[in-house]
Amino acid sequence: MKKISLLFSLFLMISCNSQGKRPLIGKTEYQQKLNAEYKDASKSPLKRKDLKNFKGLDFFPVDSSFIVTAKLIKTENAPTFEMATTTSRKPLYKEYGILNFTLKGQKFQLTIYQSQDDLTDEKYKNYLFLPFTDDTSGEESYGGGRYMDVMTTDISTENTIVLNFNNTYNPYCAYNDKYSCPLTPRKNHLDIEIKAGVKIFKKH
Template sequence: MKKIIVVFTLLLMISCNSQGKRPLVGVTEYQQKLNANYKDASISPLKKRDLKKFKGLDFFPVDSTFIVTAKLIRTANAPTFEMATTTDRKPLYKEFGKLNFKLKGKDIQLTIYQSQDDLRDEKYKDYLFLPFTDNTSADQSYGGGRYMDVMLTDIKKDDTIELNFNNTYNPYCAYNDKYSCPLTPRKNHIDLEVTAGIKDFKK
């Protein structure tokens, strides 16, 4: 009888703990992971006052029409250049190539970049950087544009790559002006409303 009581008590404790643990906020795994990172005080870009009341980032509804296949045209012998940022910092980048795709019936071309600083970091050496603005910028989304990470390993043998605009994020400057963030080049403007991915942060 005592064994039964002990087992029942343990099960009750486990049940209470699992019920008390709040689930991660977000519709997709990407959103949940991003929210978890922003909730973690040790790595979050949020200011202390914003972190205290943080419940989750705002996203547009997930929309499969904003998942496209792009053709990559690699840029040969691209020079290293200093990318403009929100501060005096000038990180080194190279143009990796041009991405050509159709979005909502429009022909779009975006330039994708490779950070030369990240090449020295084992964790980020396979990352490519895709910043863009669109017709929601400075309205529903952050005025400085949004970012998308693309992995070298995601590029297929025929130089095509899937771009998922649902999986975008804001520069840290959208949350805290102490950060230095690359400015989106003007040529990377999409002349339509990209109503997918991260929205502007309401402080």
Template sequence: MKKLFLILFVSIFFSCNSQGKRAVVGETEYQRELNAVYKDASKSPLKKRDLKKFKGLDFYPVDSSYVVTAKLIKTPDTPFFEMATTTDRKPLYREFGVLKFTLQGKELSLTVYKSKEEYEDPKYEGYLFLPFTDDTSGDSSYGGGRYMDIYEKNILDDNTIVLNFNNTYNPYCAYNEDYSCPLTPRKNHLDVAIKAGVKDFKK
């Protein structure tokens, strides 16, 4: 009888405990993974007061029309330059290439970058930096622009690569001014409204 009572007690305890935990929300695996990071106090850029009430980031509806194939025109031997940030920090980047693609009936282009750190640190090998602003910036999306992670290994033999604007994210500065974030170069403004990916954070 005691053993049965103990089993019931443990079962009820863990059942209540699991119900008390907040489930990770998100429409796609990318959204759930991003929300999991922001929910984790050891990794999250959120301030303590924002983390306490955090349920999930706000995203535009997932839209397959914002998944495009881009042609990469590489720009070899470009010099490193100091990229402006939200602080006095000036990280060194170089232009890796220009991505050309069609979206909403318009021919568009974005410059993709690679930092000096990415050349020197093995853990960043193959990582490319793609910041952009668009006609939603400062309105429904973060005014400083959004980022997209792309990788050299995903560039096909014909120098094309898939860009998924649903999988974009804000720089940490959108959540906490203590971070230092690269500012999107003016040449990377898109004259269309990219209603995909993460929205601005409402503090």
């Protein structure tokens, strides 16, 4: 009898815990964090009707072959320029450097940027901006391209850095046209399908 009572108590505890705290949606910690942010009405870029029906972002399957080590060649004395956006806003950026890497047996190059506005923000001063398009853009992924956050603190003493295309995200404009988003420069197109990271968002 005591054994039955104990089992029943355990069942109640498990039931209460599972009801009180739902598991985070996502296959990786990155996906879970992103989904949690998009589900939070105070942080989410989603429109109200999309937020109401939100059950999690759609991702490509996690693929370790889309994690590469890139060699960074820093751009010396880069001029400040106004980056084009989806609106009339012109944020100031500098070219930080060129990333050279091999993916799926092919050699590629991407230009990485540094926001001049973020340099004065303690929270974002170490962030670098890596926008890109690829052969899935406009089909399986957002046509305007995707972004990857890279930290200056992650650059090794040999000027190498790990790029994880599984941890890429859409600009807020993919969800809500009220936002102003930097446009991916044409030179940052990858002539390959990057089937990793977040997919195109299907609006309701």
